[in-house]
Amino acid sequence: MDLSYNQVLVAVDGSEPAEWAFRKGIEVAKRNDATLNLVHVVDTSHYRGIELYDVNFTKKAIKHAEELLDGYVQKAKEHGLDKVGTLVEEGSAKTVITKHAAKKVNADLIICGATGINAVERMFLGSVSEHITRHAECDVLVVRTEKE
Incomplete structure (x- = not known):
């Protein structure tokens, strides 16, 4: 059993919780000499009507x-990371992160x-983080708290 990580995938969307996850991702990647892969999912399921x-x-x-x-790449490099990759995906973040992005980078x-x-969306749609936790391989x- 390998106790280190080689390919760390961080889901970012510009929100404050994503920023906290990104900062933790930098630290984990540095400690493990891993590649930091950043993914942003353009949730096209919410935009179908707008396209008209x-x-x-x-x-x-x-x-x-x-x-x-x-x-994000610039910030990661400022913190001393050289191995940084990015992915822009389209679809539902819940499924794209676990089924496509994680497999693309072998996370x-x-x-x-x-x-x-918000709470109402989470009640009807379910949380992205919950889905990732249940379905990731x-x-x-x-990340629940801001990194100091």
Whole structure:
């Protein structure tokens, strides 16, 4: 049994909990000399109706995701990480992270924030972090508190 991680996948969306997960991801990657893989999922399931009015909406969302990830990469490099990868995926974050992104990078650890949606959405849709915890084929770290 290997007790270290080689491919750490951190789900980021620009929220405060995602920022905490990102900071923990940096520390875990540094301690393990691992690659830090950052994924942002453009949740196209919420945008289907918008595409009728703005055919470039998904393209704009992807461009925004790429810019967001570029900022995270810069921060990771400022903290001394050289091995940083990014993924922009489309679909439902719940399934894309565990079924596609984790497999693409051969993740042995997924890190995500504990919350990102409100209580009503969580009641009807279920939490992304809960889904990741239940369906991931690797270890999962759900970050609940800000890293000092």
